[in-house]
Amino acid sequence: MNTVPTKLQRSRAFLTVFLKEVKENLRDRRTLISAFLTGPLLGPVLFVMLINITLNRELDKAEKPLPVPVIGAEYAPNLVDALKAGGVVPGAAVADPEQAVRKQEADVVLRIASNYGKAWRKGEPVQVELFYDSSQRDANTSVERVTQLVEGYARQQGALRLVARGLSPSTAWPLQVARRDQATPQSRAVLMFAMLPYFFVITIFMGGMYLAIDLTAGERERQSLEPLFANPVPRWKILCGKLAAICTFSTASLLITLLAFAVVGQFIPAEKLGMELDLGVHFAAHVLLLMLPLVLLLSALQSMVAAFAKSYREAQTYLSLLMLVPIIPSAVLSFMPIKAQAWMYAVPLLGQNLGIMQLLRGDGVSAEQVGLCLAGSLVAALIAVLATIQLYRSERLAISV
Structure with a gap:
């Protein structure tokens, strides 16, 4: 008689953990501000304000x-x-x-x-x-x-x-050079918005960071992991429930950022510089598709790194250092422009960066490029998830001292 409830309980463990973590963190002001306000809204607004101020100053000097x-x-x-x-x-x-x-x-x-x-x-x-x-x-x-x-x-x-x-x-002038610039108004926008992919990655990172800290190092510090692990539920299901909650917050944060850029992007006077900027539905849908496997990868990495910390503050320090990793592809492409090769789309972070840059140029991304980007990031995400599962199997994880 007791066997059926136990099986049902085990089969619903993932959903139970997921709903529990989402509900609890929806009441956490720090998590909400980080996931839905600081990164998703403040970043696009400040970005557009700085661009507008810079453009207006340059145009004033060119015209006045x-x-x-x-x-x-x-x-x-x-x-x-x-x-x-x-x-x-x-x-x-x-x-x-x-x-x-x-x-x-x-x-x-x-x-x-x-x-x-x-x-x-x-x-x-x-x-x-x-x-x-x-x-x-x-x-x-x-x-x-x-x-x-x-x-x-x-x-x-x-x-x-x-x-x-x-x-x-x-x-x-016995020799004259006739220049034939093949840049389109939309492709020229890349010169100004080269750091846009970094904004999207950081939004995903910030959207799930505090949740990842709280669900690992936070619970470890509060000594609530041990009773959770004492339940007759495989630990990988507990981890998957937590990862699903982190991914939900990160994805919601990314969606808010895409919406924010679509709105505030209309206030950028790109046409004054002979540029054309399209951050609408088509752009947002492709960015979301490219970023989805990255959501899982970053969530797993955040959970893994936070699991090594014994306190909330220590986890914050570790993840602050991890936050430097997403800036590497944008920095490399900014200081060392390279011609994109097919294999580069399979490299996590770099593939997303290249894909978004092509979308900004108006060239679009091919099915092969999307496939490589998704496959490479998903493989890396699965490796990170498996490594975190192994970490969750350790009894030391539940010990706070």
Whole structure:
């Protein structure tokens, strides 16, 4: 008579553990904030705000009048007029141009030599100096703007000199390079959103981190694992129930992030830079598909690492170090651009990164690439799950001291 309830209880162990952990952690404010607020919402909002601020500043510098101190403006009035026509406002000369740009008193300083007029009338080459600090990224737009105006004026005057001598301006340029940029407005968006895959991975990580800590190191510290393991239920079922709860929170966190990017992405003025950004349903569905095996992999790794800790605080330290791992593929692709090979899609994290970058470019991902990405990450996830199961079989796991 007692055999049937026991079998039913064992068959429902996974669901029981899963529902228990989900209900308990839905009441945990720290877990809810981490899973549904800090990572999923705060990240996209801050990301878009920073991009908007940066774009607006760069566009202002490219369109608004640009004040530039000019030393020796009286020696080249025509050049100064050309600069004015291009939106440059010549300012008062500074005594020390080097210090002016180093102290960020000016983005760029133009100095015209006193022999400019004499050399110009003789038809000799003349030189002007641009002082700037290339380490000041905020000044790059101003420097580029002034440089283009000066070089444009130089080309124009050079052509006029050739015409005055009865020569065609093309004589000075026997070879012309015709550039055929094949980048589409959508593919150019990759230059600005190269770190987007990292946001998705970190969202998954943050969504399940506190839950993973609480379900292993937390219960171990509260001495609640031992009575749980004392039940006549295989420990792998207990682990699977806990992993399912962690995956649920991580997936929910990812869905909120995808929704948040779809909404706030509409406020990015990408069209002003000749870019096109599509973070809608098609993009979100493919990202979710690519990320699902990664949800299981990260949940298993978090549970495994947290199981080595004897306290909640110690587990936080371990997982904070583990959080550095997801940034590696994004950092490698940012500093060492590589041409994607088929086998790379089978590498966990790297495959997701490459797939999302292709989606951003508008190229899409092929069935083969998706298959490799899912297969590679699932194999790694299964290995991590099996390793965690072995760890759960140890009696030391239930001991808090």
